[in-house]
Amino acid sequence: MPAAAIRIRQTPPVLRVVSERAPDAQRGETTLILSLKHGGTHEVRLRWETRGAAHLPVVAVLGGISANRHVAASHAYPERGWFEAQADARWLAAHRVVSFDWVGSDGALDAPIDTVDQAAALAAVLDVLGIDTLDAIIGCSYGAMVGLAFATAHPARVQHLIAIAGAHRPHPFASAWRALQRNVVALGQLQCDEAQGLSLARQLALLSYRTPEEFGVRFDATPILESGSARCASEAWLAERGAAWAQKTSATAFVRLSESIDLHDLLPSHVRVPTTLVAFAEDRLVPPDDIRALAAGIAAPVRLQVLHSPYGHDGFLKEPEAIAQVLARALDCCEEACA
């Protein structure tokens, strides 16, 4: 990494960069000093990844709090990425993709993290990579919130924001739901069963990501009695998903990233970047009305698309074709606008 590529512009000071470069991808770790909005100054290690040749237009892809830097497979890193299904091969071939593991996702930082801090971290990653301006940010769920925070703090560094299933603030009902998840994690820790606390918190989260419509079709069976207790049709699936997730997740990481969603609080009018917003009509976590309010307030051209999905909030993961279409259209528009 040539030193000349590092440009600091009101972004956090970088201490160290370690990276490995392959023909079609690059991974690295950047250690930097981050002044958290709520939580003091911390030394943080950022893990980032890029995919695609350096001369291509750059798009940052940011997912939910459980997502990571590996967006899509490359020759260098061939495992499937979390955005693989949505990442249409055409635009993937035409762009360099940047992403990073969320600040706090390794569980090493036990302090209140804000989406503004994640935006500062993205700016630091771009500095390290010598990327001045992003063609676009594609942010889903938490990633949409971070995209909005980045567009607010660095309007000159992104030409187009595509924010899917995220708004400028959390809905109070969703906040209550998440607060209970964090309290269930705390109960698990108190009871010396952190894994079960995490698993139940994840299962609660799943209920907020999905919809009654999906459950009505998928788990339409009377409960069975097992050892004298009723087991509902969805319980085995929920427990399996919860346990698998608990195994790979640090309690601190979950609590701090969950909390980060509740601390997220931006003014729509401070977003001055052309924006494409996507809402799912059935989303119970981020109600479409909140995204409509965001759309009405943004101080730049906005397009709002309301999609339908029986998967509600999880539509950003479970409706890859619809998302791929949105992206193809939005990124084309962006390129036309930039031409």
Next chain:
Amino acid sequence: MPAAAIRIRQTPPVLRVVSERAPDAQRGETTLILSLKHGGTHEVRLRWETRGAAHLPVVAVLGGISANRHVAASHAYPERGWFEAQADARWLAAHRVVSFDWVGSDGALDAPIDTVDQAAALAAVLDVLGIDTLDAIIGCSYGAMVGLAFATAHPARVQHLIAIAGAHRPHPFASAWRALQRNVVALGQLQCDEAQGLSLARQLALLSYRTPEEFGVRFDATPILESGSARCASEAWLAERGAAWAQKTSATAFVRLSESIDLHDLLPSHVRVPTTLVAFAEDRLVPPDDIRALAAGIAAPVRLQVLHSPYGHDGFLKEPEAIAQVLARALDCCEEACA
């Protein structure tokens, strides 16, 4: 209690009755042998209460799983009842009201309880009281399910069923929600904090009883940071409600009554009693569509009223005037039909 008043009609055998009678009310305990649908034969102590003179037409009033036999204040038992606000003075004065504490609500019965078992218990209470036929059952939430079970098992013993916010079966999404609540209680029981497990389960239940609309207005504030953690606007209210409820609730009672809702499974076509159904459009626990399906299937005259309430499922408690109107109209109709 004169022995002649005891009439057994395919209802459980009564072992003992102890009761105290006042001019305008009566309370008693009946010990009986109950053959549970799923859980074998058990000796169960039923606690019941009546209010109003013996010659008046009799209405059974049944509430949610947290309700009890004390429906409304009398001279004998002057404390406020759980249905006080909904119980219009006119119809209260014109009826004798019967209710009972749910089988399992004392925590003494640790076995799967079905709504069919509660219906058998109600029949036993009526036998003990010498009541052949009820003018009406007013059932709310769990009470609506028990009312449907009673109408199915004893169509000749009730002339009119008023079932508010209850259906013939639970919705699979609501079942998943309740199953998680029971699992949170189990987590609390692991070591030594049953109260916190119960409190969190209740808080989760509250989220299912209420609506995002209510929370959006009521808890519209950014979180505050307390000892380095975010506290959302609703957390204090939820924690207070959860703790107060946990203090007065047995874990076994909660788990078995919660489970009882999920075991509830009736055929609408087996209900052959004139029925008034009430749904709340915003009810996320008992979706109006499920009550519409019930209405379509009942083999008797049915009236369905869909009310609106920002309190969702809890509308049966939080919209006393609307409920009082429904009752006045429904009970008038019933009396006309019987005249």
